[in-house]
Amino acid sequence: MVFMLIRAGQTAGVLLAAALVSFLLFRFVGDPVNNIVGQGASVEERAATREALGLNDPAIVQFSRFVGRAVQGEFGVSYRFSQPVADLIGQRLPATAELTLAAMLVALGLGVPLGMWTAIKPRGVLTQTLLTLSLIGVALPTFLIGIVLILVFSVWLGWLPAFGRGAVTNLGWWTTGLLTTSGLRALILPALTLGLFQMTLIMRMVRSEMLEILRSDHIRFSRARGLRRPALIYRHAFRNALTPLVTIVGLQFGNVFAFSIVVETVFQWPGLGLLVIQAIQFADVPLLAAYLLLVALTFALINLAVDLVNAVIDPRIRQEAL
Amino acid sequence: MSPALSVNGLTVTLGRHQAAPKVIDDLSFDVGPGEILGMVGESGAGKSLTGQAILGLLDPPLHMAGGRIEVAGERIDGLSETAMRSWRGRRIGAVFQDPMTSLNPLLTIGRQLTETIRTHLPMNAASARERAIRLLSEVGVPAPEERMGAYPHMLSGGMRQRVVLALAFACDPMLVIADEPTTALDVSIQAQIVGLLRRMCRERGASVMLITHDMGVIAECADRVAVLYGGRLAEIGPADTLLREPAHPYTQGLMASIPDMRRRVDMLPQIPGSMPRVGGAPSGCAFHPRCSRATARCRAERPDLVGHGSCLAACWMPGDPSGFRPEATHAG
Numbered sequence: 167m168v169f170m171l172i173r174a175g176q177t178a179g180v181l182l183a184a185a186l187v188s189f190l191l192f193r194f195v196g197d198p199v200n201n202i203v204g205q206g207a208s209v210e211e212r213a214a215t216r217e218a219l220g221l222n223d224p225a226i227v228q229f230s231r232f233v234g235r236a237v238q239g240e241f242g243v244s245y246r247f248s249q250p251v252a253d254l255i256g257q258r259l260p261a262t263a264e265l266t267l268a269a270m271l272v273a274l275g276l277g278v279p280l281g282m283w284t285a286i287k288p289r290g291v292l293t294q295t296l297l298t299l300s301l302i303g304v305a306l307p308t309f310l311i312g313i314v315l316i317l318v319f320s321v322w323l324g325w326l327p328a329f330g331r332g333a334v335t336n337l338g339w340w341t342t343g344l345l346t347t348s349g350l351r352a353l354i355l356p357a358l359t360l361g362l363f364q365m366t367l368i369m370r371m372v373r374s375e376m377l378e379i380l381r382s383d384h385i386r387f388s389r390a391r392g393l394r395r396p397a398l399i400y401r402h403a404f405r406n407a408l409t410p411l412v413t414i415v416g417l418q419f420g421n422v423f424a425f426s427i428v429v430e431t432v433f434q435w436p437g438l439g440l441l442v443i444q445a446i447q448f449a450d451v452p453l454l455a456a457y458l459l460l461v462a463l464t465f466a467l468i469n470l471a472v473d474l475v476n477a478v479i480d481p482r483i484r485q486e487a488l
Numbered sequence: 489m490s491p492a493l494s495v496n497g498l499t500v501t502l503g504r505h506q507a508a509p510k511v512i513d514d515l516s517f518d519v520g521p522g523e524i525l526g527m528v529g530e531s532g533a534g535k536s537l538t539g540q541a542i543l544g545l546l547d548p549p550l551h552m553a554g555g556r557i558e559v560a561g562e563r564i565d566g567l568s569e570t571a572m573r574s575w576r577g578r579r580i581g582a583v584f585q586d587p588m589t590s591l592n593p594l595l596t597i598g599r600q601l602t603e604t605i606r607t608h609l610p611m612n613a614a615s616a617r618e619r620a621i622r623l624l625s626e627v628g629v630p631a632p633e634e635r636m637g638a639y640p641h642m643l644s645g646g647m648r649q650r651v652v653l654a655l656a657f658a659c660d661p662m663l664v665i666a667d668e669p670t671t672a673l674d675v676s677i678q679a680q681i682v683g684l685l686r687r688m689c690r691e692r693g694a695s696v697m698l699i700t701h702d703m704g705v706i707a708e709c710a711d712r713v714a715v716l717y718g719g720r721l722a723e724i725g726p727a728d729t730l731l732r733e734p735a736h737p738y739t740q741g742l743m744a745s746i747p748d749m750r751r752r753v754d755m756l757p758q759i760p761g762s763m764p765r766v767g768g769a770p771s772g773c774a775f776h777p778r779c780s781r782a783t784a785r786c787r788a789e790r791p792d793l794v795g796h797g798s799c800l801a802a803c804w805m806p807g808d809p810s811g812f813r814p815e816a817t818h819a820g
Contacts, residue, residue: 383589390543390584391604391655392577401603405594480594481639 169484173473177466182233184462188455189232241456246448251456254441259460260341261331262430262437265360266423268353272361273368274415280365281372285380286399296369303366312359312432319355327352329434356433360426364418371414375407382406409476409483416472420465490561492663492695493519493542498555500537500546500719502766509767511550512537512719519663519712524689524696526710526727528703528742532763533716535699539665541565542697543582544572560662578608581656581694583685585668587648591640597624597651598636601658608659623654627684646677650684657688664689667699678702682709703746707731715739718764718774725799735796735806737779773803781805 199215207215216222220231235241241251284293303311320328332352335345343349379385380403388402427439434440438457445453477484498515501508512534519525527535540546542557544567557565564575576582584590592600601620605611611619617636624632627650640648649669656664666685670678686709689696698710706713706727714724715736723736734740741759761778764770773791776782785804796806 383584383586384592386545387582387584387590387652387655388592389545390576390582391607391658392573392575393603393607394573397603397607401595402592406592482593482641485641 169477170474173470177470180466181459181462184459184466185233185236186229188236188458189229191455191458192451236456236459241459242452244445244450244453246445246450246453251452254453255438255456255460257341258436258438258441261343261435262423262426262439264343264353265356265426265429265435265437266419268357269360269364269422269426270415270419272357273364273418277365277368278372278411281369282376282399282404284369284373285376288377300366300369303362304370308359308363308428309432311362312356312429315355315359316432326355328355331436356429356435359432360422360429364422367418368411368415372407372411375410376403379403379406405479408479412472412475412479416468420461420468423464424461490558491518492521492523492560493525493697494556494558494561495538495542496556496558498538498541498557499553500534500541501551501553503549504551504553508551508553510553510719510769511766512541515555515716515719515721517714517721517724519695519697521662522689522693522695523711524686524698524709526706526713527697527699527716528701528706528713529716529722530701530763532766534719535701535716536667538716539582539667539697539699542665543576543580544569545576574608577604577661578659579661579663581658581661581664583649583652583656583664583666583669586672587645587652588672590652591648593640596637596639597643598638601636601651601655604655604658620654620658623658624651627651627654627657627688628680629654645673646680649673649677649681653681653684653688657692657694660692661694664694664696665699666696668701669698670700670702670705678705679708685709703731703742715742718769719766720774721793721800721802722775723799723801723803724793725797725801729798733797733807735799735801736775736803737781738775739801741778 199212199219199221220228223231239252241255243249244251244254247254280296284290284296287293316328319326327348330352331343332348332350333346334341334343334349343353385398385402388398393402425439426435426437427443429435430437430439431443438460442454442457444450445457473483495518496516498512499510500512501510503509515534515538517525527538529535537546537550540550541552542559542564544564546552552565555565556563559575559579564572567575591597595603598617598620601623602613602616605616605619606613609616609619621632621636624635629635629647629650635643640651643651653669656666664685669685670681673681682705685696685698688694698705700706710727712725713727713730715722715730715738717738722738723730723734725735730739731743734743738759741757744757745759747753747756759778764774764777770777770787772785772787772789773779773782776786779786783804789804791802791804793800793802794806796803801807
């Protein structure tokens with residue numbers, strides 16, 4: 167319980183720091199008054215606007231106001247779309263979230279069993295093949311994998327759509343592509359593309375962790391106790407490999423979410439990545455600031471979850487925190 | 489009654505090919521029922537490998553190239569992994585050197601005890617738990633019922649080694665292989681663990697193969713002693729005779745290098761040189777380059793074990809320690 171409170175406090179601190187960076191973004195990217203009143207405004211008009219926007223207040227007051235609004239989900243109006251930033255992000259978030267989730271499912275669902283297999287049968291033919299293939303998977307840039315997949319499955323074979331999200335169902339607060347066939351079909355290629363690198367990473371990591379643990383003293387001692395092989399591999403070895411795995415998967419989850427930009431561009435996936443790349447081109451500061459905060463929040467929450475999960479797995483971490 | 493453990497002509501090589509270097513060369517010894525056999529020798533003599541070979545836990549490239557291993561008259565070398573598993577932990581218990589790393593850090597000691605018990609004995613969870621608690625109290629873990637839920641990192645080194653002993657004795661084995669069980673512990677704890685090992689062995693009628701390089705541990709609890717040198721038996725015999733009147737010059741050197749508390753000396757006697765590396769065994773007796781009374785015969789012919797009093801020694805001129813003076817060299 168104390169452990170959770172400490173971790174939650176740390177998370178709040180990280181988020182506050184991220185909010186500060188977002189806030190500073192506004193102050194570094196030109197004078198907002200210029201953007202609002204235009205070139206021809208008089209000095210008095212400018213001063214009035216400045217006063218109305220609260221820009222004459224001390225920085226700390228302005229920052230508090232920014233944080234206060236952010237907490238309520240209010241990030242102002244996008245320069246480019248003239249819509250509330252919160253609405254824009256709300257429209258795009260489901261697409262990215264579903265893509266991220268699907269990609270990580272692919273990565274975990276394939277990466278973990280394959281990694282286990284290559285560790286348990288280190289000299290098998292399948293192991294050698296997988297390791298070679300995984301090297302290619304790590305080395306190839308994501309956009310190339312995406313383009314090749316489009317070429318093969320959309321252009322040549324015509325099995326799957328090359329772009330877009332397919333038909334989506336609106337649940338009011340969330341639009342999902344998971345309930346229609348076309349939505350699911352559209353998800354396959356981008357999820358594979360985004361998940362492939364993560365899969366090879368997870369596979370190689372599970373393998374090296376497992377190999378190391380299988381050599382450790384307590385596994386030798388467990389063998390000397392005559393334990394059966396499944397108990398040895400799952401209860402003793404895999405459990406010990408979980409802590410580093412959860413940590414890496416957590417970090418990668420955040421990464422995939424925040425930097426799905428490339429895949430979203432290749433597949434014209436209507437997610438946050440696409441929105442942000444446009445925001446960057448137009449210096450749409452309110453949107454960027456909100457996105458920055460959202461990414462920070464995602465990372466912070468995932469890391470919080472990672473810490474909690476690891477504390478459940480490893481009693482030493484529980485004790486350390488107290 | 490057949491011996492608890494009988495090792496005959498055990499040969500372990502590094503690699504599987506014909507010319508693979510021998511790490512253990514034609515090693516034979518018995519451990520009688522209820523007996524504690526101390527196995528001594530310096531690092532690399534093959535003590536631990538002998539233990540691993542008996543447990544069937546040699547990792548490649550190590551390979552058992554020859555010999556017979558019998559436990560209670562049943563041959564166990566060459567058994568399949570599945571068949572061997574029902575021996576390990578059931579009829580052969582094991583204690584490893586470092587209690588800090590022998591236990592799985594993520595499982596409670598209760599879980600590790602009950603899983604061992606239930607792997608080998610047909611018991612339900614409740615009676616396995618009962619047995620585990622009884623074992624913990626037998627090995628002197630205070631408040632055993634509470635300790636069942638403790639994780640290894642919550643216990644001291646000595647307590648953890650007690651838990652390891654409980655695990656080794658969990659299914660009433662007839663033989664326990666204890667590989668340097670006290671080396672990683674504080675001196676004050678060492679004596680407790682040695683005493684506990686001896687008590688457990690006596691009370692339960694188990695035989696113990698106690699691997700150590702600590703002559704003090706040997707003197708304290710071994711019934712018989714086997715001295716290993718370069719993967720071969722240098723000398724074997726009853727502990728009291730062997731420690732009092734060692735016949736092999738190597739054993740004599742080992743005994744002479746134990747500091748004497750009553751005499752203060754500037755220089756401890758040492759055995760000059762070091763053990764031959766694997767595959768680099770000299771001709772004749774492996775010990776001759778370091779032996780002060782080596783003769784032409786020692787350099788040419790390898791001695792077999794011959795009786796010397798109640799001991800067996802592999803030496804052409806056993807006994808007569810007066811003729812052997814280990815060179816006094818600076819210790820350290």
